[in-house]
Amino acid sequence: MTPMRPPSTDEARIARAWEVLGTVLDPEVPALSVCDLGIVREVVPQPEGLEIVLTPTYSGCPATEVIERSVLDAVEAAGLGPAHVTLRRAPAWTTDWISADGKRKLRDYGIAPPGAPALPGGAVPIRLVRRQAAQPVPCPHCGSARTEQLSAFGATACKSLYRCLDCREPFEHFKPL
Numbered sequence: 001m002t003p004m005r006p007p008s009t010d011e012a013r014i015a016r017a018w019e020v021l022g023t024v025l026d027p028e029v030p031a032l033s034v035c036d037l038g039i040v041r042e043v044v045p046q047p048e049g050l051e052i053v054l055t056p057t058y059s060g061c062p063a064t065e066v067i068e069r070s071v072l073d074a075v076e077a078a079g080l081g082p083a084h085v086t087l088r089r090a091p092a093w094t095t096d097w098i099s100a101d102g103k104r105k106l107r108d109y110g111i112a113p114p115g116a117p118a119l120p121g122g123a124v125p126i127r128l129v130r131r132q133a134a135q136p137v138p139c140p141h142c143g144s145a146r147t148e149q150l151s152a153f154g155a156t157a158c159k160s161l162y163r164c165l166d167c168r169e170p171f172e173h174f175k176p177l
């Protein structure tokens with residue numbers, strides 16, 4: 001699919017940039033790329049180079065500068081440079097922007113994804129979807145809904161710490177926002 005020669009049209013450059021961005025991992029959740037997280041909003045060809053529009057995740061996360069740097073490095077290393085990053089803070093990022101693929105990767109990584117429990121084969125009653133506070137956070141290891149919150153903050157402010165009452169494994173939950 002991907003031509004080996006450098007892309008010559010804007011459309012090809014944009015498509016290639018999205019591919020490259022799909023390989024840039026989030027520094028705090030290395031299971032996810034910046035595209036899985038939904039923080040790359042747009043790639044726009046400008047006269048001075050590619051403009052990459054990012055919406056940072058939680059405002060308290062110190063990772064934004066690291067992400068900006070990794071995004072620029074990746075795009076420039078792919079021969080698509082020069083590039084620059086524009087931060088767009090409105091509308092604010094929400095965990096709804098994490099792709100379905102991203103949520104699956106989070107669970108595989110041992111972090112309970114935000115939002116409705118998306119267990120394999122598990123159906124979610126519609127009325128539960130908006131009642132996030134009352135919703136159990138299923139264990140990403142064994143799938144049990146019998147879990148308890150140990151701390152509102154995990155390794156980073158983005159996550160809270162839980163423990164599974166069945167398999168006894170602790171895990172982090174990516175807080176819905």
Ligand SMILES: [Zn+2]
Pocket residue numbers: 139140141142143144164165166167168169
């Ligand atoms: Zn468990």
